[in-house]
Amino acid sequence: xxxxxxxxxxxxxxxxxxxxxxxxxxxxxxTVARRARRDQFTDSALAVIVSAIVLVLALTNPxxxxxxxxxxxxxxxxxxxxxxxxxxxxxxxxxxxxxxxxIDQSIARIEATVKRTRLGLIGSVPAMIIGIGFGAVLDxxxxxxxxxxxxxxxxxxxxxxxxxxAIVSASFVHYARAIRRDRNExxxxxxxxxxxxxxxxSSFS
Amino acid sequence: xxxxxxxxxxxxxxxxxxxxxxxALITRIAMSYEADxxxxxxxxxxxxxxxxxxxPSYRADASLKTFIARIAQNRSISFVAKQxxxxxxxxxxxxxxxxxxxxxxxxxxxxxxxALLEATRRLPVPxxxxxxxxxxxxxxxxxxDMLSIAPNALALRLSRAKAALKAMLEQRR
Numbered sequence: 001x002x003x004x005x006x007x008x009x010x011x012x013x014x015x016x017x018x019x020x021x022x023x024x025x026x027x028x029x030x031t032v033a034r035r036a037r038r039d040q041f042t043d044s045a046l047a048v049i050v051s052a053i054v055l056v057l058a059l060t061n062p063x064x065x066x067x068x069x070x071x072x073x074x075x076x077x078x079x080x081x082x083x084x085x086x087x088x089x090x091x092x093x094x095x096x097x098x099x100x101x102x103i104d105q106s107i108a109r110i111e112a113t114v115k116r117t118r119l120g121l122i123g124s125v126p127a128m129i130i131g132i133g134f135g136a137v138l139d140x141x142x143x144x145x146x147x148x149x150x151x152x153x154x155x156x157x158x159x160x161x162x163x164x165x166a167i168v169s170a171s172f173v174h175y176a177r178a179i180r181r182d183r184n185e186x187x188x189x190x191x192x193x194x195x196x197x198x199x200x201x202s203s204f205s
Numbered sequence: 206x207x208x209x210x211x212x213x214x215x216x217x218x219x220x221x222x223x224x225x226x227x228x229a230l231i232t233r234i235a236m237s238y239e240a241d242x243x244x245x246x247x248x249x250x251x252x253x254x255x256x257x258x259x260x261p262s263y264r265a266d267a268s269l270k271t272f273i274a275r276i277a278q279n280r281s282i283s284f285v286a287k288q289x290x291x292x293x294x295x296x297x298x299x300x301x302x303x304x305x306x307x308x309x310x311x312x313x314x315x316x317x318x319x320a321l322l323e324a325t326r327r328l329p330v331p332x333x334x335x336x337x338x339x340x341x342x343x344x345x346x347x348x349x350d351m352l353s354i355a356p357n358a359l360a361l362r363l364s365r366a367k368a369a370l371k372a373m374l375e376q377r378r
Contacts, residue, residue, distance in 0.1 A: 012321065013341070016229060026224060026225070092258055098353035098354075102283065185286055189286045199365075
């Protein structure tokens with residue numbers, strides 16, 4: 001095939017698409033832009049609402065607990081917003097860079113996600129047991145008699161145990177699926193990286 | 206089309222105008238990576254969203270077309286990596302022939318375009334990204350810069366891609 005042939009193929013390739021298809025693309029773009037603007041607005045509105053609620057609560061009920069909970073809510077919101085922006089910035093930077101850089105960053109991101117999910121999977125049962133234990137200690141300390149109610153109603157522990165088993169099973173299924181999906185994506189990305197590596201190596205051999 | 210001086214002065218072209226100017230490029234890149242129409246619609250949305258989000262970070266050190274092509278290619282490759290691959294199917298929206306003065310010639314043209322697209326989709330990703338950029342009319346220097354590869358490595362990769370494309374197109378005849 002000569003370069004002339006490729007030029008001809010290029011002319012054919014770049015033919016203007018069907019106007020109906022371009023109209024559909026414009027509609028898709030409008031939807032995407034509208035959704036993105038709405039998400040930006042929702043984020044800002046949410047921040048304003050949370051801050052306003054905290055301010056009102058702090059003014060109407062000025063005690064250390066209110067300030068602590070309100071401060072924690074704002075800190076959590078800020079942390080999640082900064083983290084989200086940071087990840088989006090990294091992702092956009094990798095999208096505007098070279099393909100191999102993008103693949104490497106995607107691999108690193110998914111490996112970290114798999115590690116986090118695996119930790120979540122391993123930690124979910126002990127976390128639940130610790131949570132129940134902590135709740136029981138608090139309950140006993142507060143003297144609210146939840147444990148006594150458990151002893152009085154024989155069906156209550158069974159329902160709670162069944163609910164716990166259902167939650168733990170659902171979490172296991174969720175985590176296992178997430179790990180399998182991420183591993184599959186990781187395999188495909190590693191294969192892609194290998195393909196690029198082989199292509200580069202054969203260029204220099 | 207947005208000029209470099211517009212962008213250098215901080216005047217970002219509106220998103221709608223970018224879509225009008227470069228929408229066809231985005232559509233063709235999405236088509237060269239995804240054959241399934243429903244998945245391609247999803248991919249196109251993801252590319253448009255990435256372009257929308259990345260626009261504020263665009264600096265006029267490269268053309269806007271290059272910037273958009275880079276995002277579209279990388280988003281398509283990561284999209285492909287996420288999908289459990291199905292064998293590529295023959296699907297391409299061709300121009301409608303009803304208002305064409307020469308329907309026979311148009312049908313041959315559409316068939317050739319379809320063959321080219323199918324062959325491009327079958328290329329390994331490293332070769333596909335090069336051939337798509339060449340077909341889109343980017344210069345070798347621009348492609349070399351976009352992919353961060355040396356010109357001689359690009360020439361070799363392109364030569365392999367051309368050979369593979371030629372073999373696939375000839376096989377169809």
